[in-house]
Amino acid sequence: MNARTPVPSAERVVARERRIARVGAVLWPSFLVAAVLDGLVFSVVDPSALHGFAQRPLDWSDRSVYTVGFFVFWAATAAACAISQWLLREPAR
Numbered sequence: 001m002n003a004r005t006p007v008p009s010a011e012r013v014v015a016r017e018r019r020i021a022r023v024g025a026v027l028w029p030s031f032l033v034a035a036v037l038d039g040l041v042f043s044v045v046d047p048s049a050l051h052g053f054a055q056r057p058l059d060w061s062d063r064s065v066y067t068v069g070f071f072v073f074w075a076a077t078a079a080a081c082a083i084s085q086w087l088l089r090e091p092a093r
Contacts, residue, residue, distance in 0.1 A: 026081040034074035041073075042066060 008016075047065035050058050058065070 022085055026078055026085055030074055030077035030081045033077045034070055037073040037077070038066065038070045041069065 042065075047060070047062040047069075048057075050060075050065060052058055060068075
């Protein structure tokens with residue numbers, strides 16, 4: 001360790017670890033739910049039959065539709081988990 005590198009205080013280390021745990025508590029369950037949703041939705045919906053807003057067929061490959069669908073589901077469930085984390089936070093003292 002360099003002599004100029006400041007050593008973080010124990011409080012900052014604990015706060016950083018809590019922040020990392022909260023992010024993990026949001027991203028991991030939302031990832032799992034997105035995977036399940038992707039499987040459920042695309043077992044019913046044929047990606048090649050999807051149409052855009054102008055009622056023209058999407059010129060995307062099936063894999064592209066699966067990927068975009070997964071990330072949309074992940075973002076939506078991550079937002080729901082993040083809102084839950086925000087609502088459950090402890091009040092400031």
